[in-house]
Amino acid sequence: MTLKKGKNAPDHAVGGRNRPNLNHVTGSKSVERAEKPDSSFPRRALPVEAAPTETPFWEKPLADLTRAEWEQLCDGCGRCCLVKLEDEDTGAIYHTSVACKLLDQQSCRCGDYPQRRRYVPDCVRLTLEKLADIPWLPPTCAYVLRFRGKPLPPWHPLISGDPESVSRAGVSARGRIEAGEDDVETDDLPDFIRLWPKRWPKKARW
Numbered sequence: 001m002t003l004k005k006g007k008n009a010p011d012h013a014v015g016g017r018n019r020p021n022l023n024h025v026t027g028s029k030s031v032e033r034a035e036k037p038d039s040s041f042p043r044r045a046l047p048v049e050a051a052p053t054e055t056p057f058w059e060k061p062l063a064d065l066t067r068a069e070w071e072q073l074c075d076g077c078g079r080c081c082l083v084k085l086e087d088e089d090t091g092a093i094y095h096t097s098v099a100c101k102l103l104d105q106q107s108c109r110c111g112d113y114p115q116r117r118r119y120v121p122d123c124v125r126l127t128l129e130k131l132a133d134i135p136w137l138p139p140t141c142a143y144v145l146r147f148r149g150k151p152l153p154p155w156h157p158l159i160s161g162d163p164e165s166v167s168r169a170g171v172s173a174r175g176r177i178e179a180g181e182d183d184v185e186t187d188d189l190p191d192f193i194r195l196w197p198k199r200w201p202k203k204a205r206w
Contacts, residue, residue: 058158062128062146073146075156075166078108078173079138079197083181085189093136095197096189097178105177139200140171154206170201 057069065073081103085094102111102119110116116123124134131137131147138144142152152159155169166172178192 058152073142075142076108076163077166077171078103082197084136094193096192097176097194098184098189098192099177099180101181108172108174138197140204153204155204169204171204
């Protein structure tokens with residue numbers, strides 16, 4: 001079987017035995033969360049606080065959010081920054097435990113968010129319009145939850161007030177990443193396919 005690169009992916013062609021035909025799909029955050037194109041936007045926005053008499057911005061429709069509010073929805077789990085593979089025949093997406101080259105494996109944040117497109121040209125820019133068409137975002141993702149009209153979970157930093165709550169809930173990729181993409185040959189990526197990036201951790205359910 002032949003493994004071929006997927007759309008917006010590095011140019012690799014690999015092979016393997018007894019494996020599905022997989023396209024290489026990049027890890028993302030490597031998902032750009034910017035609502036509108038702006039390459040100068042900083043790595044992390046300052047917290048945006050709702051006035052006491054207003055509805056918290058994270059309860060508003062996604063279409064009503066400002067750029068800073070949109071950025072603040074990210075819980076920093078790092079799951080979207082894991083390398084993904086696409087079955088060439090079926091289109092099925094497989095997640096791996098291999099991290100994007102720019103992901104800080106301890107903080108699970110992009111190591112160079114302002115310049116990420118320079119080093120990861122196929123970084124996907126997440127927009128409201130794209131949410132319905134991206135099948136590989138984790139089910140715990142705040143963008144996915146709000147897009148579906150669901151509330152943020154108690155462990156989300158905007159609710160808990162503590163970024164570490166993501167890790168305590170078992171949602172963060174911290175401690176579960178097995179390699180960086182520069183350390184793994186493309187031929188070997190299928191060996192790192194894992195189920196946990198697409199699952200709700202038991203501790204995170206509410």
